[in-house]
Amino acid sequence: MKPRHKRIALILGGLAAIGVASTLVFQALDSNVAFFITPTEFTEGKAPQGKAFRVGGMVREGSIRRDNLTVHFVITDTAKEVPVVYTGILPDLFKEGKGAVVQGRVGADGVFTATEVLAKHDENYTPPHAQHAIDQAQSTAKTLKQ
Amino acid sequence: MSNRLISWFKYASPQSFYPLAGRMIPWFWALTAVFGVIGLWVSFFVAPTDFQQGEGYRIIFIHVPAAWMSMFLYVVMATWAGLGLALNTRLSGMMAQAIAPTGALMAFLSLWTGALWGKPMWGAWWVWDARLTSALILFFLYIGFIALQAAIDDARRADKAGAILALVGVVNVPIIYFSVKWWNTLHQGSTINLAKAPSMATTMLWGMLLMALAFWMYSIAVALTRVRAIILEREAHTEWVKDLNEVKA
Numbered sequence: 001m002k003p004r005h006k007r008i009a010l011i012l013g014g015l016a017a018i019g020v021a022s023t024l025v026f027q028a029l030d031s032n033v034a035f036f037i038t039p040t041e042f043t044e045g046k047a048p049q050g051k052a053f054r055v056g057g058m059v060r061e062g063s064i065r066r067d068n069l070t071v072h073f074v075i076t077d078t079a080k081e082v083p084v085v086y087t088g089i090l091p092d093l094f095k096e097g098k099g100a101v102v103q104g105r106v107g108a109d110g111v112f113t114a115t116e117v118l119a120k121h122d123e124n125y126t127p128p129h130a131q132h133a134i135d136q137a138q139s140t141a142k143t144l145k146q
Numbered sequence: 147m148s149n150r151l152i153s154w155f156k157y158a159s160p161q162s163f164y165p166l167a168g169r170m171i172p173w174f175w176a177l178t179a180v181f182g183v184i185g186l187w188v189s190f191f192v193a194p195t196d197f198q199q200g201e202g203y204r205i206i207f208i209h210v211p212a213a214w215m216s217m218f219l220y221v222v223m224a225t226w227a228g229l230g231l232a233l234n235t236r237l238s239g240m241m242a243q244a245i246a247p248t249g250a251l252m253a254f255l256s257l258w259t260g261a262l263w264g265k266p267m268w269g270a271w272w273v274w275d276a277r278l279t280s281a282l283i284l285f286f287l288y289i290g291f292i293a294l295q296a297a298i299d300d301a302r303r304a305d306k307a308g309a310i311l312a313l314v315g316v317v318n319v320p321i322i323y324f325s326v327k328w329w330n331t332l333h334q335g336s337t338i339n340l341a342k343a344p345s346m347a348t349t350m351l352w353g354m355l356l357m358a359l360a361f362w363m364y365s366i367a368v369a370l371t372r373v374r375a376i377i378l379e380r381e382a383h384t385e386w387v388k389d390l391n392e393v394k395a
Contacts, residue, residue: 004232004233004234007231007232008232011228011231011232011313014313015313015316018313018314018316018317019317022317022321026321026328030329033276033328033329034276034329034330035273035274035275035276035329035330035331035332036330036332037330038330056330056332090269091266091267091268091269092266092267093198093199093267093268094269101332116269116270117269118268118269118270118273118332119267119268119269120268120332120334121198121199121267121268121334122334122335123334123335123336123337123345124198124337124345124346125196125198125199125203125206125337125345125346125347125350126194126196126197126345126346126347126350127194127195127196127197127347128194128195128196128197131197131198132197
């Protein structure tokens with residue numbers, strides 16, 4: 001083996017070792033890397049006790065109820081739900097049926113009091129009339145199925 | 147060596163690469179201008195308004211190309227650094243050193259435009275989710291590489307130390323790329339990937355690809371300009387540099 005080949009082998013071996021090590025580290029860190037937990041995880045008791053945490057999901061259709069600056073709504077992952085109350089300014093993209101991440105604590109009554117509400121938008125970009133056409137096609141398909 | 151069509155090792159020597167780079171630079175600047183002008187025109191005037199985010203989404207035409215380049219340039223930089231470490235070629239280390247500042251610029255641009263985009267859409271300039279945090283680490287890796295190289299006086303030793311840092315940091319690139327898939331993040335998933343058709347209107351996609359091409363050409367032009375300066379600096383003691391017209395003048 002020439003010294004050059006030795007160095008190449010050393011570099012490739014080193015890279016493989018770093019890859020394996022970081023994979024193991026991230027597997028161990030898995031739950032800590034998540035930015036938020038889902039309502040299902042929340043009901044399973046995976047929320048940290050006595051600490052503020054984040055729950056993310058969809059704002060359930062028809063769940064937004066406004067009371068001056070205070071907003072009540074429900075975060076859902078379609079399986080489980082978390083009722084949320086928040087006082088403050090909401091981001092523009094905060095809408096029913098859209099993604100949101102809330103940060104705060106759960107009170108004794110099981111209602112999540114949020115100190116911060118973030119809107120989570122998806123990776124789809126399209127002009128308004130195209131979205132309208134997609135919505136229509138989907139509702140037609142639904143009607144046809146029934 | 148003589149039976150090869152192109153003798154690659156010839157261009158691994160700074161002496162023959164210096165004039166080659168000089169001839170290529172104007173072409174890459176011209177391509178930057180062409181792609182940049184068409185790309186900006188498509189981005190601002192042709193691409194439609196988004197159904198959800200209105201006009202604000204248009205920052206994507208800078209944000210995504212910058213983020214792509216920041217990751218891609220890191221891989222290129224680390225590859226040059228690794229080649230230099232393995233083959234002891236002088237030019238490799240110079241290429242790595244020349245790419246680093248442009249990579250850092252791209253990483254900074256992606257973070258900055260991301261913050262400007264995040265505030266109106268998400269409601270926050272910054273969150274510590276996996277995507278944003280790993281992108282910030284990429285920026286620090288670039289800064290660390292530049293600082294480490296600058297801290298060591300002997301250029302060849304600086305190259306070696308930098309190469310190890312660059313190679314270790316490579317592990318961060320797939321983490322950035324897949325972070326939105328592996329973990330819950332506030333950052334949305336990728337619009338363009340190999341597994342599915344892009345989920346964006348065709349003209350928007352064209353705008354983004356043209357801007358990405360413009361960023362590519364700019365990065366190549368700047369890196370070549372910088373590597374020429376580095377060659378002159380490091381080879382200043384050699385006869386061929388002393389004989390250059392631009393050095394004599």
